[in-house]
Amino acid sequence: MIKEVRDIIKDKKLVIGMILVPLIIFPAMGGIINVSTQSAQSASSYSTFAVMNLDGGNYSAFAISYFTAIPNDTVARIAPQPVVSAMQAAQAEGLTQLVVIPPGFSDAIAQRKQATIDTYTTVGGFGVAQAAGAGRLSAVVGSFGTWLTDYYLQTSAPGLNSSVVTSPLALNESSFLNGALISASPSDVTSAGLSQSFALPIASMVVIIFAMQIAATATAIEKEQKTLETLLTLPVSRFQILASKLLGSTVIAAIGAITSVIGFTYYYHELLGSGAAVAVNLAPPLGYYIMMGVLMFLTLAMATALSIVISLFVSDVRGAQAIIGYFSFPIILPSLLVILGDFNLMPLTLKAGLLAIPFSYLGIFSVTGLFGNYFYAALGVAYLTAWIVVSLYIASRIFNSERVLTSGFSLRRRKKQAGTEG
Numbered sequence: 330m331i332k333e334v335r336d337i338i339k340d341k342k343l344v345i346g347m348i349l350v351p352l353i354i355f356p357a358m359g360g361i362i363n364v365s366t367q368s369a370q371s372a373s374s375y376s377t378f379a380v381m382n383l384d385g386g387n388y389s390a391f392a393i394s395y396f397t398a399i400p401n402d403t404v405a406r407i408a409p410q411p412v413v414s415a416m417q418a419a420q421a422e423g424l425t426q427l428v429v430i431p432p433g434f435s436d437a438i439a440q441r442k443q444a445t446i447d448t449y450t451t452v453g454g455f456g457v458a459q460a461a462g463a464g465r466l467s468a469v470v471g472s473f474g475t476w477l478t479d480y481y482l483q484t485s486a487p488g489l490n491s492s493v494v495t496s497p498l499a500l501n502e503s504s505f506l507n508g509a510l511i512s513a514s515p516s517d518v519t520s521a522g523l524s525q526s527f528a529l530p531i532a533s534m535v536v537i538i539f540a541m542q543i544a545a546t547a548t549a550i551e552k553e554q555k556t557l558e559t560l561l562t563l564p565v566s567r568f569q570i571l572a573s574k575l576l577g578s579t580v581i582a583a584i585g586a587i588t589s590v591i592g593f594t595y596y597y598h599e600l601l602g603s604g605a606a607v608a609v610n611l612a613p614p615l616g617y618y619i620m621m622g623v624l625m626f627l628t629l630a631m632a633t634a635l636s637i638v639i640s641l642f643v644s645d646v647r648g649a650q651a652i653i654g655y656f657s658f659p660i661i662l663p664s665l666l667v668i669l670g671d672f673n674l675m676p677l678t679l680k681a682g683l684l685a686i687p688f689s690y691l692g693i694f695s696v697t698g699l700f701g702n703y704f705y706a707a708l709g710v711a712y713l714t715a716w717i718v719v720s721l722y723i724a725s726r727i728f729n730s731e732r733v734l735t736s737g738f739s740l741r742r743r744k745k746q747a748g749t750e751g
Contacts, residue, residue, distance in 0.1 A: 376401075378427065379406070379424045380428045383429060384435050389430045389434050396469065428446060446473075448467070448470060530663075530695060545652070547640075567728045571724055581629075613698070620706045627709070628690070628713060634716075634721060667693055690705060
């Protein structure tokens, strides 16, 4: 077993894929979310734009004075000119947004008609900060409309409270989660939970794919280099050889599970540093982390055991990697479905299909476990254990027969045959 562990660890791809990736990718994802959230908050806290007044009336002057009086906002005035050249002049000053007050703006307000303000924005990216900056300008211009509403009410009915008329109802939203009262709206709780739970399925599928490739490649190398035949001639039972390979892979799986839990813990703490999650603290209990580690370990153990079984049917490394590549779809698909959809609201047939895929349970629990639902976690433990037992049984039957040496799928052989036929 020690030999197998040493042989596996010698592969740098394993150390990077199963051990370092969880310790790096989780904190990195949390840091990226934190930085993007802070960038969005920073972009939405101030505005810098140009204003071109084509009206010349009193109310257009009020509008410009209103914009320049907003704290943290910087307004640059552009002389009247065509919109395209005005936008180019704004860009020359480092501004990407232009507000145009069209002719007739003051007359429309004086006649208590709906007035119009045009905005132009140069789109330079599709990031969160760019979207927040564009939304900030809309909010600034829209706030002047709120000022006009107050102005209309004050001039028509001086004793009337304009804020009560414009906002007659105050909504105080709270949520219950696992029986606990949270002073936050359901949308805030949902957003915080989504940010917290989507990283685990993504990072897990990367670790699982790496684990399967390494486990399958380790056995395929022995068959390709004919060292497996020498190993089988030693005075050691074939069951001990198989058990050593499986135990060595299990040790690596345990290390991968531990590093994944540690990395996810760092991700969670980084996430709490972002403004989106500070108000809604969805700190999972200790049992959540323990069950997550158990499911991660069983998933990796099942994946490596299954990879060893598959590698017994190939004769070279390329064949092993090609077959393992086919498992990317059943690994990636459940993670995407769990992230994009609500498992509890899925149709029964889709639920059954996901539960039939052993790689699904880690992603399902990452969401349902936050609500105190451990049923699918217990079901996953039993189901993954059954997969491990069946994989071990199949591997032992193959190892105790001559198929371990005679069976083999080779891409090289097929390429040679194709070249001969050509």
